[in-house]
Amino acid sequence: MERVEIRFKVNGDEVTVAVEPHWTLLRVLREELELTGAKEGCGAGECGACTVIVDGRAVNACLYPALEAVGREVVTIEGLSGPDGGLHPLQKAFVEKGAVQCGFCTPGMVLSAKALLDRVPEPTEDDIRTALAGNLCRCTGYVQIIEAVKAAAEEMKA
Amino acid sequence: MSGFAAVGKPLPKADAVEKVSGRTVYIHDLKLPGMLYGKIKYADRPSARIVSIDTSEAEKVPGVRAVITAYNTPEIRFGFLKDNTALKRDRVRQYRDEIAAVAATTPEAAEEAVRRIRVEYEDLPAVFDPEEALKPDAPLVHETDAKGRPLKDNRLRLPWRLEAGDVAQGEAEAVYIAEGEYETTWVTHCCMGTSGCIAVFDPHDNLTVYSNTQIPSLAKADFQEALKAMGLAGKRVRVVNAAIGGGFGSKLDTYAYEYIAILLAHRTRRPVKIVFDREEEFFATSPRQPTRIRIRQGCDAQGRLTFREISMVLDNGAYTSWGATTPTVMMMPASSLYRVPNVRFEAVCVYTNNTYAQAMRGYGTPQVTFAIECNLDELAEKAGIDPYELRRRNANQPGEVTPQGFRVTTCGHTECLDEVARRLDWSGKRGRAGGNGRKRRGVGMACLLHVGGGAKIYRSDGCGTLIKVDDFGNVDVFSGSMDIGQGLDTVIRQIVAETLGLPPEKVNVIVGDTDVCPWDVGVHASRSTFIAGNSALGAARMIREQILEFAGHMLEAPREILELRDGQVVCQEDPSKTVPLDKVLRRAHFAPSGNTMFMAAHFYEPDTKMLEGDFKGNYSCTYTWGCHGVEVEVDTETGHVEILRYVAAHDVGRAINPMLLKGQIYGAALMGIGYALTEEMIFEGGKLRNPNFRDYKILTVRDAVPVEPVIVETEDPAGPFGAKGIGEPGLVPSAPAIANAVYDAVGVRLRQLPMKPERVLRAIKERAGRE
Numbered sequence: 031m032e033r034v035e036i037r038f039k040v041n042g043d044e045v046t047v048a049v050e051p052h053w054t055l056l057r058v059l060r061e062e063l064e065l066t067g068a069k070e071g072c073g074a075g076e077c078g079a080c081t082v083i084v085d086g087r088a089v090n091a092c093l094y095p096a097l098e099a100v101g102r103e104v105v106t107i108e109g110l111s112g113p114d115g116g117l118h119p120l121q122k123a124f125v126e127k128g129a130v131q132c133g134f135c136t137p138g139m140v141l142s143a144k145a146l147l148d149r150v151p152e153p154t155e156d157d158i159r160t161a162l163a164g165n166l167c168r169c170t171g172y173v174q175i176i177e178a179v180k181a182a183a184e185e186m187k188a
Numbered sequence: 189m190s191g192f193a194a195v196g197k198p199l200p201k202a203d204a205v206e207k208v209s210g211r212t213v214y215i216h217d218l219k220l221p222g223m224l225y226g227k228i229k230y231a232d233r234p235s236a237r238i239v240s241i242d243t244s245e246a247e248k249v250p251g252v253r254a255v256i257t258a259y260n261t262p263e264i265r266f267g268f269l270k271d272n273t274a275l276k277r278d279r280v281r282q283y284r285d286e287i288a289a290v291a292a293t294t295p296e297a298a299e300e301a302v303r304r305i306r307v308e309y310e311d312l313p314a315v316f317d318p319e320e321a322l323k324p325d326a327p328l329v330h331e332t333d334a335k336g337r338p339l340k341d342n343r344l345r346l347p348w349r350l351e352a353g354d355v356a357q358g359e360a361e362a363v364y365i366a367e368g369e370y371e372t373t374w375v376t377h378c379c380m381g382t383s384g385c386i387a388v389f390d391p392h393d394n395l396t397v398y399s400n401t402q403i404p405s406l407a408k409a410d411f412q413e414a415l416k417a418m419g420l421a422g423k424r425v426r427v428v429n430a431a432i433g434g435g436f437g438s439k440l441d442t443y444a445y446e447y448i449a450i451l452l453a454h455r456t457r458r459p460v461k462i463v464f465d466r467e468e469e470f471f472a473t474s475p476r477q478p479t480r481i482r483i484r485q486g487c488d489a490q491g492r493l494t495f496r497e498i499s500m501v502l503d504n505g506a507y508t509s510w511g512a513t514t515p516t517v518m519m520m521p522a523s524s525l526y527r528v529p530n531v532r533f534e535a536v537c538v539y540t541n542n543t544y545a546q547a548m549r550g551y552g553t554p555q556v557t558f559a560i561e562c563n564l565d566e567l568a569e570k571a572g573i574d575p576y577e578l579r580r581r582n583a584n585q586p587g588e589v590t591p592q593g594f595r596v597t598t599c600g601h602t603e604c605l606d607e608v609a610r611r612l613d614w615s616g617k618r619g620r621a622g623g624n625g626r627k628r629r630g631v632g633m634a635c636l637l638h639v640g641g642g643a644k645i646y647r648s649d650g651c652g653t654l655i656k657v658d659d660f661g662n663v664d665v666f667s668g669s670m671d672i673g674q675g676l677d678t679v680i681r682q683i684v685a686e687t688l689g690l691p692p693e694k695v696n697v698i699v700g701d702t703d704v705c706p707w708d709v710g711v712h713a714s715r716s717t718f719i720a721g722n723s724a725l726g727a728a729r730m731i732r733e734q735i736l737e738f739a740g741h742m743l744e745a746p747r748e749i750l751e752l753r754d755g756q757v758v759c760q761e762d763p764s765k766t767v768p769l770d771k772v773l774r775r776a777h778f779a780p781s782g783n784t785m786f787m788a789a790h791f792y793e794p795d796t797k798m799l800e801g802d803f804k805g806n807y808s809c810t811y812t813w814g815c816h817g818v819e820v821e822v823d824t825e826t827g828h829v830e831i832l833r834y835v836a837a838h839d840v841g842r843a844i845n846p847m848l849l850k851g852q853i854y855g856a857a858l859m860g861i862g863y864a865l866t867e868e869m870i871f872e873g874g875k876l877r878n879p880n881f882r883d884y885k886i887l888t889v890r891d892a893v894p895v896e897p898v899i900v901e902t903e904d905p906a907g908p909f910g911a912k913g914i915g916e917p918g919l920v921p922s923a924p925a926i927a928n929a930v931y932d933a934v935g936v937r938l939r940q941l942p943m944k945p946e947r948v949l950r951a952i953k954e955r956a957g958r959e
Binding site for chain 2: 060065066067068069070071072073074076077079106107108110111117121124125126127128130131132133134135136137140158159160162163164165166167168169170171172173174175176
C-alpha cells in the first residue's frame with residue numbers, strides 16, 4: 031500500500047514517519063517508533079490501555095488515525111519523566127500508593143490522570159472518576175489509583 | 189509489628205517504577221529477529237464433522253510462510269484428561285476449536301490468509317445445557333476418551349464425592365432445614381494484557397517459549413510432552429516469562445495456541461508469535477465454569493448446624509482443563525466452612541458443546557460459597573435467628589479438625605465476623621431498613637474459607653529458591669514462583685531482606701525463567717506468599733548461617749552473639765567487633781582463609797497430604813477465613829443495586845506488605861462485586877455473544893466501591909513471619925453478601941448470578957404480585 035509521510039511531535043521531538051493511511055496512532059507509536067509504553071488492550075477504544083495525550087487531550091491511540099496526528103504534539107508515557115529522568119509526580123504517586131499491580135493499564139491510567147491534572151489542578155474525586163472512566167483495570171479495584179491521583183494533585187499544588 | 193525492618197512495611201512494588209515508566213516488556217512488546225506472526229482459524233460451527241479444509245488460497249497470500257492443520261502436523265494432545273488436541277481433526281466440538289493456523293511475516297498477512305481458509309462441515313447434533321447433556325438420548329460430545337475407549341454418555345468420569353459423618357442422622361437432629369437451588373454462569377478473567385507467546389527453536393531443535401504462564405515449571409513439562417509427540421523427545425525446553433498483564437487463573441493451564449505456535453515455529457524454523465486480540469481473549473481462553481447447585485442444610489433449636497448436603501452439575505464445555513477439578517476445592521467450604529459435623533458433597537461435570545472451563549480466582553469456591561452463604565441466611569430466617577448470630581454460633585475455631593480432616597491452627601473467623609458487624613452497625617441496621625420507599629436499604633454478610641498455606645492438589649506443592657550474594661551485599665534470589673502483578677517479587681524481597689538484615693533494595697528477585705529458576709508448581713491456590721515465601725525464607729536462613737559462621741571465625745566471636753542487621757554483622761556483646769557486611773563478604777571471597785562465596789538452595793515442600801480417594805486429609809498447612817459485609821440500596825423501580833458500604837475483613841496471618849495486601853483485597857472485592865452484579869458471558873448455541881468490554885461489563889472506576897479492608901493478624905506459626913495467602917479470598921464472599929443484603933432491603937431472594945437489574949426488578953415484581 032502507498033505510504034504517506036507525516037510529521038508530528040512526540041515527547042518534544044519532531045518525527046517523520048511513512049505510514050499507511052489506515053494506520054492508527056498506536057500502530058505508529060508502537061511499531062514504527064518503538065514506544066511500547068502505550069498498550070493495545072482491546073483495539074476498540076473500550077479499555078484505555080493505549081491512552082496517550084494529543085495536544086493536551088487524552089485519546090485512545092488505538093482509534094486515533096495516524097494521519098490526524100499531523101502537526102500535533104503527542105505525549106506518551108515515555109515522555110512523562112523529567113529531563114533528569116526523574117518521575118512525574120503522578121508516576122511517583124502511583125508507585126508509592128500501590129496503584130500498580132500487573133501494570134498493563136498503568137501507562138494509560140497515568141496519562142488520563144495527567145490530562146486531567148493539567149486541565150483541573152484541584153480535581154474532586156468525581157472529576158478523577160470521570161477522567162479515568164475509560165481506563166479499565168482488573169487488578170486494583172481502582173481504590174489506590176484514586177488515592178494516587180489525589181496525592182499527585184496535592185504534590186503538584188505544593 | 190515491632191521489631192521488623194522490612195516485613196510489615198508498605199513498600200512499593202519492586203517493579204512499579206518500571207511499570208509507571210512504560211518500560212516493562214509484556215509479550216505484546218517483545219520481538220525477535222526474523223519473527224513471524226501466527227494466527228488461528230477457529231471453527232464456524234459448534235458441532236460438526238470436518239469434511240474438507242482448503243488452504244490453497246491462504247498459501248498464496250504474500251508473506252505467508254506456513255499453513256498448518258491437523259492433517260499435516262503431528263497430533264499434540266493436552267489438558268487434564270488429554271481430551272483436547274492443538275489442531276482438530278475430523279470433528280469440531282465448540283466454536284473455539286482450532287482448525288488451522290498460519291505463520292506470516294506480518295500480522296495483516298496472517299489475518300488475510302486465515303480469512304481465505306475454506307472449511308466444509310457436516311453439522312452434527314449439539315448440546316448446550318449440561319442437564320440436557322446428561323439425558324440418555326443426548327448427542328455425545330466425545331465418542332471416545334483420549335485412549336480411544338468408547339464413551340456412553342457426556343458425564344465425565346471424575347469421582348467428586350465427599351461424605352463425612354452421618355447426613356441422615358444430622359437431618360434427624362435438625363429442627364430447621366433450608367433448601368435451595370442456585371445458579372452461577374460463565375465469567376472470564378479479563379486480563380488487561382491478552383494472552384500470547386513466542387515459540388522459537390534453536391538449530392538443535394531445543395525449544396524456547398516466551399510466555400506469560402502462571403505455571404512455568406508445569407508448562408515446561410507440557411511442552412516437553414509436545415516435543416515428544418513431534419518426534420523430538422529428549423530435546424530441551426526453556427520457558428521464559430515476559431511481564432504478565434494479569435493472571436487470575438487464566439494462565440494455569442497450557443492452551444492450544446501455545447502448541448500451535450510451537451508447531452509453526454518448528455515448521456518455519458523461525459520464531460513465531462501468537463498474541464490474542466480482545467475478541468479471542470474472550471472466546472478462546474477458558475472461563476470460570478457455570479454451576480447449578482442444590483443445597484440443604486439444617487440446624488438444631490439453638491442454631492447449631494447439624495448437616496449440609498450439596499449436589500451440583502457443572503458445565504465442563506467440550507474439553508477438560510482444570511475447571512473440571514474445581515469441585516475438589518469446593519469441597520473445602522462445603523465441608524468445613526462453619527462447624528457442621530455431617531456433610532455430603534457431590535459434583536458432576538458434563539461435556540457440552542460450550543466453551544471449556546478452567547480455573548479462575550477462587551477455584552470453584554465463589555460458586556459454592558454463593559450457595560452455602562445465601563442458604564445459610566434462609567436457614568437463619570427459618571430458625572428465627574439473626575444471620576450474624578447464626579454464623580457466630582457456628583464459626584470455626586482454632587484447634588478443631590474439620591469433617592474433611594483439615595487441621596485448623598490459627599483461625600480468625602469470629603474476629604472477622606465481629607469486625608464486619610461492628611463496622612456496619614449490624615444490630616442497628618439489619619432487618620430495619622427496607623421500608624416502602626422507592627430506594628430501600630439493607631445489609632448482608634457472608635464468610636469464606638480458603639487454603640492459606642498452599643494446597644496439595646498436585647503430587648508436589650513445593651517451591652525452590654536459589655540465593656547468591658555478591659562481594660558488596662547485593663543479593664539475587666531466584667524463585668520458582670512468578671509475579672503476576674500480585675507482588676510476589678516484593679514479598680520475597682521483604683522476607684529475604686528481613687532475614688539478612690539488608691535494605692530491601694539490595695535484594696533482587698528473579699522469576700520466570702526455567703533455565704535459571706528452580707521448580708515450583710505454579711501461582712495458584714493463593715500459595716505464593718506462603719510457599720514461595722517459606723522457600724525463600726529457608727534459603728535466606730542458610731545464607732545467614734553461612735555468613736555468621738564465617739564472621740564468627742573472622743571476628744573471633746561465637747556465632748550465637750552475632751546477627752545480621754542494617755547491612756552489618758552486629759556483635760551485641762562487643763560493639764567494637766561489629767563490621768559492615770560487605771567487608772565480611774569480600775574477606776570470605778578473597779582472603780586465603782575464605783576463598784568462598786555465599787550461595788544457598790532450598791526446596792520447601794509443605795507437610796500436607798495430597799487429596800485423593802475419600803478427599804479427606806490436611807491438604808494445606810493453614811487455612812484462612814474472611815467475612816464481607818455490605819450495605820446496599822436497591823432501586824425498586826429499576827432493579828439497580830447500589831453498594832453504599834463494603835467491609836472486607838480477612839484473617840491474613842500477618843501482612844508482609846499491608847499496602848500490596850490491601851491491593852489484593854480491593855481488586856478481588858471489585859471482581860467479586862462484578863461477579864455478583866454485572867458480569868456474564870452470554871452464550872447462544874455455543875457462540876459467545878458479548879466478546880468485548882462494551883457488552884461484557886467489568887466494573888470501571890465510576891463503579892468502584894469504597895471497600896474497607898480489615899486486616900486481622902493471627903500470626904500463623906507455619907507461615908513465613910506468620911503470613912497466610914490472600915490472593916483469592918477477597919472475591920469469594922462478595923456475591924452472597926450482596927444477595928443477602930438485597931434480601932434484607934427488598935425481601936427477594938436472588939438465586940442466580942449475576943444479579944443484574946432486570947433480574948432484581950423481575951424478582952421484586954413477582955414478590956409484589958404474590959402479596
